[in-house]
Amino acid sequence: MMYPIIICEDDSTQLAGIKKLISDYLLFHEKLFKIELAATAPDEVTTYLDTTQPKNGIYFLDIDLKADIDGIRLAQIIRQHDVQAKIIFVTTHDELAPLTLKKKVAAIDFIEKDQSLEDFRQEIFDALAYSKQLTDETLTVQKQNFSFTVGSQVYNLDKSEVVLVETSDVPHHLEVYTVDGVYDFYGKLSEIEEKHNFLFKISRSCLINPQNIHQVDFSTREIEFINGTKQKFSIGKSRKLKALLQKTL
Template sequence: MCEDDPIQLEQLDTLVENYILFHSDLFKVELQASKPEQVSNYLNEAEPQNGIYFLDIDLKSEIDGIQLAEIIRKKDVQAEIIFVTTHDELAPLTLKRKVAALDFIAKDQPLDDYRKEIYDTLDYAKQIIDETRTVQKKGFSFEVGTQVFNLDKSEVVFLEASDIPHRLNLYTTNGKFEFYGKLSELETKYTFLFRISRSCLINPENIHHVDFSIREVGFADGSSRKFSIGKSKKLKNIIQQTL
């Protein structure tokens, strides 16, 4: 959350913390900022994904809330941005600037109404996140250049680090793709994937056989990959669950 007024920032933080305490353990407050530069630094250091951002528009800075929202959108593409402001007349500008705000909440209203709007918006944000996670469990998305591919998770066989830095090789039931990405991020995003080594994630549904004597996983297309010795027990459990 970013608010230049310390009293209003503390009030907003208290309301959000109370919501988390009584409504959801899905969220936690990562940053209370009074300056947009603090948010920008956090984005660069933490590289958050699917964050929820409460922003004032007039931040008494060279960067206003709408400009900050643009920065956030570039770093955290699926961010949910909520403006908490006295300048709701600027809502059309956010459409023009394509920051796709989830809501505008007026600060200059009775506390009970203010609280209700914040809680209703967080309820809606939680609903969106839950629905997104449900879709992600069923599918797998990635980008190659300007093209976006959406696969059913059953099509994913395994992913591994490419010889080219920052690129990944994706092996599917229909062929091979190469795209920019990080295994750690995909492992977190797609819970159906299992890491068998530092450089490889697999979809257990597409395992053909496992040879524990040589620590090797075989797939239906005839390919195989080695797994780390420390993964043996977990791999046996996953195979049992999959079957």
């Protein structure tokens, strides 16, 4: 996974210095991070957010941006677009740290500009490493869960609750069968398969959770699940399914 980095600092000299330090770090982590934007004005960042819709970005922000939008307000806007954003303030105004708590921007670090170059560099490097760690841990947890949206309602299920996911008769919709019911939601089966590695594809239109299999009849190629639902699987999946069941059991 590539982590996008966005920098906003109104002083062009300081912006270049921060970008240089991050670029030095990227020499050894070029496959993990990419500087997507280095901006001197907050409206450059808001435009980027509107047009790109980034996810899991790492944002280095000055607080006093000499603009109508300061760094704290910009962080709030970022949080609305990129929920899992990792926000790091690089500033001389460390006394404003309590305000970031009040505004609920959830910054992960405050890096003071007024320190030695070596210490400043190390704090930048540490912030990048910590940002990656937090994102990796979040994604690991998310992969153990199954989330989907029905109207304005967001459902977040433990993977043990998911029985199977199949295409719906409604175009671009899927149906998820759980231990308690069936839900129809907008989505693509290919994206669900890529995101959730606990699901196994038994046909072009169906993904199953092997943990919720009750029994399998290989002569009829039919699976019965713990909730009573039954599904056919393609003949080409027989060998993989047998191996998966042996591994599960």
